[in-house]
Amino acid sequence: MSAPLLSCRGLEIRAGDRCLVRALDLDVAAGERWALVGPNGAGKTSLLMVLAGARAADAGTIALAGRPIGAWGVEALAGLRALVADRWFDPFASSVLDLVVAARYRLRGADAAPGKDGSAESFARACLAAMDCAALAARDVRYLSRGERQRVAVAVALAQDTAVLLLDEPISHQDPRHQIQVLQALSDRPGCTCIGALHDVNAAARFASHALLLYGDGRWLAGPAAAVLTRANLSPLFETAITEIAVGPHRVFLSHN
Amino acid sequence: MPPTIRPIQCRESLRMTSSWMTRRAVLQVLGLATLAALLAALRFGSVDLDSAELLRALAALLRGRHDDSLATTLLALRLPRAGTAMAVGGLLALSGALLQSLLRNPLADPYVLGVSGGASCAALLAIAAGAGAAAIALSAAGGALLALGLLFALAHRALFARDVLLEPGRDSAILLTGVMIASLCAAILSLVLSLAPDGRLRTMVFWLLGDLGGATDPGLAVLALATWLVLWLVAQRDAPALNLMLGGDLQAYTQGVPTTRVRRRLIVVTAIATGLAVAMAGAVGFVGFVAPHLVRRVLGPDPRHVLPAASLLGAILVLLADTVGRCVAAPLQLPVGALMALIGVPVFVWQLQRP
Numbered sequence: 001m002s003a004p005l006l007s008c009r010g011l012e013i014r015a016g017d018r019c020l021v022r023a024l025d026l027d028v029a030a031g032e033r034w035a036l037v038g039p040n041g042a043g044k045t046s047l048l049m050v051l052a053g054a055r056a057a058d059a060g061t062i063a064l065a066g067r068p069i070g071a072w073g074v075e076a077l078a079g080l081r082a083l084v085a086d087r088w089f090d091p092f093a094s095s096v097l098d099l100v101v102a103a104r105y106r107l108r109g110a111d112a113a114p115g116k117d118g119s120a121e122s123f124a125r126a127c128l129a130a131m132d133c134a135a136l137a138a139r140d141v142r143y144l145s146r147g148e149r150q151r152v153a154v155a156v157a158l159a160q161d162t163a164v165l166l167l168d169e170p171i172s173h174q175d176p177r178h179q180i181q182v183l184q185a186l187s188d189r190p191g192c193t194c195i196g197a198l199h200d201v202n203a204a205a206r207f208a209s210h211a212l213l214l215y216g217d218g219r220w221l222a223g224p225a226a227a228v229l230t231r232a233n234l235s236p237l238f239e240t241a242i243t244e245i246a247v248g249p250h251r252v253f254l255s256h257n
Numbered sequence: 258m259p260p261t262i263r264p265i266q267c268r269e270s271l272r273m274t275s276s277w278m279t280r281r282a283v284l285q286v287l288g289l290a291t292l293a294a295l296l297a298a299l300r301f302g303s304v305d306l307d308s309a310e311l312l313r314a315l316a317a318l319l320r321g322r323h324d325d326s327l328a329t330t331l332l333a334l335r336l337p338r339a340g341t342a343m344a345v346g347g348l349l350a351l352s353g354a355l356l357q358s359l360l361r362n363p364l365a366d367p368y369v370l371g372v373s374g375g376a377s378c379a380a381l382l383a384i385a386a387g388a389g390a391a392a393i394a395l396s397a398a399g400g401a402l403l404a405l406g407l408l409f410a411l412a413h414r415a416l417f418a419r420d421v422l423l424e425p426g427r428d429s430a431i432l433l434t435g436v437m438i439a440s441l442c443a444a445i446l447s448l449v450l451s452l453a454p455d456g457r458l459r460t461m462v463f464w465l466l467g468d469l470g471g472a473t474d475p476g477l478a479v480l481a482l483a484t485w486l487v488l489w490l491v492a493q494r495d496a497p498a499l500n501l502m503l504g505g506d507l508q509a510y511t512q513g514v515p516t517t518r519v520r521r522r523l524i525v526v527t528a529i530a531t532g533l534a535v536a537m538a539g540a541v542g543f544v545g546f547v548a549p550h551l552v553r554r555v556l557g558p559d560p561r562h563v564l565p566a567a568s569l570l571g572a573i574l575v576l577l578a579d580t581v582g583r584c585v586a587a588p589l590q591l592p593v594g595a596l597m598a599l600i601g602v603p604v605f606v607w608q609l610q611r612p
């Protein structure tokens with residue numbers, strides 16, 4: 001087995017005096033799709049920040065592509081992982097295409113601009129098309145619906161062309177068709193490793209190869225999705241009764257009280 | 258009969274995705290306009306020169322020959338003033354454009370960080386003590402640096418925090434600290450004004466209004482123009498990074514931008530630009546706020562285009578306002594700051610009304 005692309009040892013994340021994640025050991029191999037599942041405030045976003053190198057862990061180590069994450073420079077890191085955050089700043093009018101092309105910064109530096117750099121523009125348009133946003137290219141980002149804006153944010157991350165994608169609730173604003181479309185496009189990328197926080201357990205069960213459950217009190221559970229995403233695990237995780245139904249090849253979870 | 262339903266016009270689909278070509282064309286037009294404004298500033302005044310005289314005198318001055326003709330004499334007076342006006346406008350517009358992008362706040366202007374307040378305080382104290390023009394400019398620069406130091410000390414956490422995790426309070430912490438420093442300076446200013454001897458009050462008020470009357474030193478003008486160029490080049494190198502930072506520091510960081518370093522460097526650039534401009538011409542308002550806005554309406558928000566275009570537009574605006582101020586009530590000279598706002602506000606409001 002090859003060395004993992006991303007691995008954590010003894011990772012600890014605190015928020016104030018609460019310990020969200022304690023002694024997390026995780027190995028993510030290339031091509032795996034991990035779902036982070038847990039209740040609100042359990043530390044999914046914090047863990048993504050730490051894995052992205054944007055926030056320091058309170059204890060433990062992270063290695064990305066064989067080196068400690070802190071040993072990579074900011075720019076080199078941008079070639080290894082991209083992050084889709086769950087909120088966006090659009091203080092000024094800007095076209096969608098400009099936004100996606102700008103994400104080629106690491107690769108093209110100052111030259112990246114639609115009309116000037118043909119390859120950057122065609123790559124950006126392909127990323128938009130993968131997110132079903134091709135028609136939005138000329139629109140002002142400030143007037144997009146939240147769902148559209150979110151897909152554009154994923155396209156921006158795709159444009160960075162990295163081995164690892166970190167996604168914070170990438171389908172939280174999507175309609176049913178686009179939920180499937182976004183996740184399908186992400187899993188179709190050859191060799192792409194994804195780690196995404198997902199509230200939709202059914203989407204997680206359908207698309208993730210692995211899952212990491214965060215309980216919010218330091219406990220965690222990691223493993224192949226089929227073994228981890230079960231009624232027996234999810235009910236205590238969300239502190240609510242959950243029923244598991246088999247629909248064809250898929251498993252569907254229903255919560256009720 | 259059912260009412261006809263008209264389709265809603267999709268206004269948000271953008272004109273603004275201007276091509277790279279338009280962006281270059283706009284820059285070229287602005288460059289030419291700067292040249293035209295400069296020539297106008299040299300030509301018009303209490304005594305107008307005709308073009309032939311102007312060119313002849315300009316050639317004589319460039320060759321270093323000072324004949325005693327009226328044209329050469331006038332030019333020797335107008336050239337440093339025009340150079341200073343350009344530098345002041347360019348510096349203020351540059352720092353306005355940088356601050357609006359850095360703080361992601363379209364309301365920011367060069368005075369919002371309190372740097373100009375510090376410069377004004379120190380300058381007025383120098384005037385109160387009876388200092389000469391050079392000492393006033395020097396102490397204004399010192400005051401600007403002092404205010405910048407205070408800002409760095411007080412907003413330390415927001416400016417230097419290593420944690421690049423999305424901090425919603427960060428921008429407003431910098432902004433609020435700046436506003437507090439500016440308020441403190443305003444209080445000191447009113448104290449100085451109320452305690453100053455009557456004889457010096459007029460100089461102080463004119464200084465506060467923004468006045469290029471004292472810009473007669475060609476060496477200072479060249480220094481200011483050179484500083485403008487250097488600061489613009491420094492800022493321009495960071496423009497692609499700044500463009501990504503518009504989308505938030507977290508996003509920019511994950512896209513490969515060393516955000517803390519860029520932010521620190523650019524804040525220093527704005528402070529130097531503002532301090533220098535205020536030291537040379539007093540508190541010239543409006544241009545630092547409005548030039549980036551007008552440019553952004555045509556070119557979009559990308560700092561790579563906004564920084565040079567706003568800089569040039571700022572230079573043009575101050576040049577024109579100062580020329581009009583010298584001509585309209587000659588031999589009286591009107592303060593450049595007041596004129597700029599008088600002409601600029603209607604233009605800006607008209608721009609805002611357009612769809």
